[in-house]
Amino acid sequence: MAESHPGARRRPRGPILVIGGVATIAAAAITALLVNIFERKQEAKNPFFRVVELTDETTDPAVWGKNFPLQYDAYLRTLDQKRTRYGGSEALPKAPTEADPRSVVAQERLDEDPRLKTMWAGYPFSVDFRKKRGHAYMLEDQTYTQRVQDFKQPGTCIHCHASVYVAYKKAGGGDLIKGFEVFNRMPYAEARKSFTHPIACIDCHDPETMALRVTRPGFLEGIRALKASQGVKDYDVNTMATRQEMRSYVCGQCHVEYYFKGDEKRLTYPWAKGLRVDEIADYYDEIGYKDWIHADTGAPLLKAQHPEFEMWNQGIHARSGVACADCHMPYTRVGALKISDHDVRSPLLNINNACQTCHKWPEEELLARAEEIQERTVSLRNRAMDALMALIADIKAAREAGVSDAELETARRAQRRGQFYVDFVESENSNGFHAPQEAVRILGEAIDLFRQGQVSLRPLKAGPAPGARVRGG
Amino acid sequence: MRIRRATAVAALIVLGAAVGLGVYTFAYAKGWSYLTNDPKACANCHVMTEQYEGWLKGSHRSVAVCNDCHVPRDPAGKYYTKARNGFWHSFYFTTQSFHEPIRATPGSRKVTEAACRHCHAGIVQAMGTPAHAGSAEISCIRCHGSVGHMELSATSVATDSR
Numbered sequence: 001m002a003e004s005h006p007g008a009r010r011r012p013r014g015p016i017l018v019i020g021g022v023a024t025i026a027a028a029a030i031t032a033l034l035v036n037i038f039e040r041k042q043e044a045k046n047p048f049f050r051v052v053e054l055t056d057e058t059t060d061p062a063v064w065g066k067n068f069p070l071q072y073d074a075y076l077r078t079l080d081q082k083r084t085r086y087g088g089s090e091a092l093p094k095a096p097t098e099a100d101p102r103s104v105v106a107q108e109r110l111d112e113d114p115r116l117k118t119m120w121a122g123y124p125f126s127v128d129f130r131k132k133r134g135h136a137y138m139l140e141d142q143t144y145t146q147r148v149q150d151f152k153q154p155g156t157c158i159h160c161h162a163s164v165y166v167a168y169k170k171a172g173g174g175d176l177i178k179g180f181e182v183f184n185r186m187p188y189a190e191a192r193k194s195f196t197h198p199i200a201c202i203d204c205h206d207p208e209t210m211a212l213r214v215t216r217p218g219f220l221e222g223i224r225a226l227k228a229s230q231g232v233k234d235y236d237v238n239t240m241a242t243r244q245e246m247r248s249y250v251c252g253q254c255h256v257e258y259y260f261k262g263d264e265k266r267l268t269y270p271w272a273k274g275l276r277v278d279e280i281a282d283y284y285d286e287i288g289y290k291d292w293i294h295a296d297t298g299a300p301l302l303k304a305q306h307p308e309f310e311m312w313n314q315g316i317h318a319r320s321g322v323a324c325a326d327c328h329m330p331y332t333r334v335g336a337l338k339i340s341d342h343d344v345r346s347p348l349l350n351i352n353n354a355c356q357t358c359h360k361w362p363e364e365e366l367l368a369r370a371e372e373i374q375e376r377t378v379s380l381r382n383r384a385m386d387a388l389m390a391l392i393a394d395i396k397a398a399r400e401a402g403v404s405d406a407e408l409e410t411a412r413r414a415q416r417r418g419q420f421y422v423d424f425v426e427s428e429n430s431n432g433f434h435a436p437q438e439a440v441r442i443l444g445e446a447i448d449l450f451r452q453g454q455v456s457l458r459p460l461k462a463g464p465a466p467g468a469r470v471r472g473g
Numbered sequence: 474m475r476i477r478r479a480t481a482v483a484a485l486i487v488l489g490a491a492v493g494l495g496v497y498t499f500a501y502a503k504g505w506s507y508l509t510n511d512p513k514a515c516a517n518c519h520v521m522t523e524q525y526e527g528w529l530k531g532s533h534r535s536v537a538v539c540n541d542c543h544v545p546r547d548p549a550g551k552y553y554t555k556a557r558n559g560f561w562h563s564f565y566f567t568t569q570s571f572h573e574p575i576r577a578t579p580g581s582r583k584v585t586e587a588a589c590r591h592c593h594a595g596i597v598q599a600m601g602t603p604a605h606a607g608s609a610e611i612s613c614i615r616c617h618g619s620v621g622h623m624e625l626s627a628t629s630v631a632t633d634s635r
Contacts, residue, residue, distance in 0.1 A: 016477075020484030027491035034498045036567050044519045333573060336519040357574050360618070 044336040054207035059166045064201040070334050074342035075201075078134035081106065084348040086374045086431045089131040100144040106131035115385045116426075118392055119419060122295030124151045125303060132306075132429065135344055138162075139198040148188055154265040155183040155191025160254035162195035163203050165215040180217040184265045204250040212246040213238050216253040222269025223249065229272055247323035252309035255324075257424070259289060259302075275310040277424045277442050281417050290416075297395040298405070299412035304423035311428045315435030327354045370433055377425065377432025380443045384422045387450040391415055394457050403457075414453025421446035507559055512539045518566050520575065527622030542588040542621055543581065554584065582614060585621075589613035 052066045065072025081091040081104075089106035096103045109129045110117050120126035128146035142148060142161040158164060159180070171194070172179030183191045206213050214220055214237045227235035237249055257280055261268040273279040273286075281302070284290075290300035312318050317327070325340060330353040332341040347354030348370055351363045359366055395411050421442045425432065432439035499505075506514035516525035528534055533542075544554045558581075565571040577585065590597045590613065597613075 016481050016484045020480065020487050023484065023488040023491040027487060027494055030491060030494040030498050033567065034494065034501065037498065037502050040518060040566075333520070335569075338519075338522070352573055360576075 040336040043334075047337065056169075056202075056207055057166050058207060059163050059197055059200055059202055061163075061197060061200040064205075064207075068201075070337070070339055071201075071342045074332075074339075076136070077343040078345070079136040080343075080345075081133060082345070082349055084346050085371050086378055087346055087429065088349075089133045099149055102140065102144055105141075106133050113385070115389055118296070118389060119385070119423070120303070121392075123292045123301075123303060127151075135199050137198070139195065143192060153188040154260060155186035155188055156260050156265045156267045157188055158183060158191050158195055159216060159218055159267050161198070163197040163200035164195065165202050167194045168217070176215070177217050177220075181264065181266070184260075184267060199254075203253070212243070212250050214246075214249055214253055218258060218267040218269055219249065219253040219256070222256070222258075222271050223252075225269070226271040226275065229274060244321060244323055247325040248309070248312070248318075251324040251328070255306055255308035255429070257305050257307040257310055259284070259291070275313050276438075277307075277310070277421055278445075280307075280310070281420055284420075285417075294392075294415070296399075297392055297412060297415060298399060298408070299395070299415045301416055302420040302423075304420055304427050306427050306429055307424055308429050308434060311424075311430065311438065312434040314438035317434070322358075326357075330354045330357065373433050373436045374431035377436065377439050377443070380440055381422065381425055381431075384418075384425075384443045384446045384450075387447045388415070388419055388422055391418070391450040391453045394454050398457050408457075410456035411453040414449045414456070418446040418449030418453065421449070507555065510538055510540050515539045518562075520562075520566055524575075524622045527619075531620065531622050533621050537588075537592070537621070541592075542585050545584055545587065546591065582612075585614055586612050589617070 048067055050067055052063055054064060054067065058064065061072060061075065065075075081089045083090055091104045092107060094100075094102055094105045107130060109131060110126070116129060117126045120129075124147040127150065130141070130145070133141060138161045142157065147153070148157070164180075164183075165176070168176050168179030168183065170179065171182040183194070201207075203215050204212055214223075220237060223237050224235045237246075241249055256269050258267055258269050260266065270280045270283045273283045284302055289302070291303040292301055293299070294301050309324075312324065327347040328344050329340045329342060330347075330350065331338050332353050341350070341353065348367060351366050355366045356363070391411065391414065395408060395415065398408060398411070425439050425442055428434065428439070503514070503517055506517065512525060512528060515521045528539070540551075543558075544551045593613070
């Protein structure tokens with residue numbers, strides 16, 4: 001039989017085997033697909049599992065992280081040190097000492113640009129000023145900077161460098177503002193003992209609903225003063241702001257210009273006249289505030305502090321309703337879920353999610369646009385710094401030559417305002433991007449102020465030099 | 474003979490399992506919904522949720538559904554496009570390998586461009602100078618890209634007060 005039909009057995013069996021084999025592979029593939037679809041459906045169905053109870057006293061972000069592992073994972077990534085062309089930080093190794101046990105730090109800005117030392121002569125910033133690192137480092141970097149180690153600082157500083165909400169409330173016997181006042185009056189070293197975490201979930205989120213909320217007294221009071229100047233009485237940010245506004249306000253709790261008011265060192269945001277640099281400078285002039293007296297010139301000066309919120313407010317993104325979180329914490333997809341990226345960082349490190357949602361251009365094009373803005377700002381900032389150095393040198397020389405305080409008055413006022421303007425752009429963390437035209441306007445006006453200051457120091461032979469009048473003085 | 478029969482039975486069982494699994498998976502993944510015109514189908518796998526919600530808030534929601542702008546009008550082209558996009562969308566979503574934010578391919582843009590010009594034929598004809606007609610440079614969606622569904626998270630929530 002086998003001889004007379006050589007292929008009889010094989011012929012029918014071949015296709016069956018092939019069909020069986022293909023069907024096996026297909027069944028396996030379909031099962032894999034089914035499981036995949038199932039997983040995605042589960043992801044979409046359960047945005048989170050409540051495995052721990054969160055209360056209004058849960059400061060430790062690791063506990064929140066049990067309910068929200070995706071957000072927590074991203075939050076932990078703020079430990080990464082990355083550079084952009086003009087911003088960001090590099091992880092530099094450092095020999096740990098007893099006073100400063102950090103083994104990694106960011107670049108020392110005073111070495112990169114020694115003009116800063118002259119600009120801040122007589123002020124702690126002229127001793128140590130490093131590039132900012134991610135949120136994860138805020139408490140550590142504040143604790144060990146020489147500005148805090150070698151100088152007496154008030155407990156007020158902790159307001160923005162730790163998760164303060166729970167400790168403030170405890171210290172105030174349940175009253176947040178009272179607790180804020182308690183810590184403002186303490187020396188920093190003493191206040192520091194009550195805090196263990198850098199910014200944590202509870203600083204921006206309601207533990208019940210996860211809704212955004214403002215917990216830092218500085219902003220609660222600052223935005224109330226700003227709204228009052230716009231005719232809105234008794235503004236309460238937590239009940240009166242829209243959801244989209246809150247996506248900027250929670251960041252504005254700290255990324256702002258501020259000063260310590262009076263002997264109680266109350267943290268105050270100088271917004272009672274408005275958010276623009278000239279409105280802030282006017283406010284300081286009106287209350288006669290100064291941060292320090294310049295060592296070389298004797299001018300009563302102001303130190304600008306990271307005014308990101310104020311600068312962003314002057315830009316086109318703010319005007320178009322784009323919030324801080326839209327670019328710095330853009331929505332990111334994890335499987336079938338969409339969450340906001342809690343690895344808060346420069347949008348230039350995340351251009352597709354941060355920019356391309358609105359700007360349909362290739363990543364290289366968007367990066368080039370941003371860097372062009374930053375390049376222009378940085379180059380004009382360098383010119384303004386040179387102009388400031390020239391004014392400082394002139395005032396110093398005039399002072400040493402015995403020129404009277406009255407005759408130095410105009411030049412000193414020019415330094416006070418102009419230097420605050422330059423510092424406003426220098427200390428702002430976007431190299432002009434948050435409001436390009438505003439940044440360049442500020443630098444342009446600063447250069448003009450320095451020019452006026454220098455003109456006022458010329459030998460007054462043929463009457464006052466034209467234009468030697470300092471605005472806002 | 475016995476071996477052959479056993480092989481055939483095994484193959485049939487496996488085949489049946491594959492078909493059964495396939496049918497179940499198709500049903501579980503709401504496969505039939507892709508044959509309908511319902512915009513909800515496009516947001517089945519949640520990747521298009523943003524577009525779907527944008528469309529719900531957009532001006533076109535009362536006059537056009539996803540298919541009106543994203544598949545051609547002729548039946549052959551319609552089902553060919555559905556099949557092709559369906560396959561590739563599933564492939565990229567399953568393997569989780571696609572550009573984010575999602576971008577329309579040149580082919581999809583063409584389909585949408587044709588849809589704009591079909592419904593708005595009146596105004597297109599009124600603008601029909603030689604320079605505009607069929608020009609690759611001048612396209613409706615180049616400027617009106619967000620009329621179908623606003624995807625701007627900012628603008629879509631900026632007006633909602635909580």
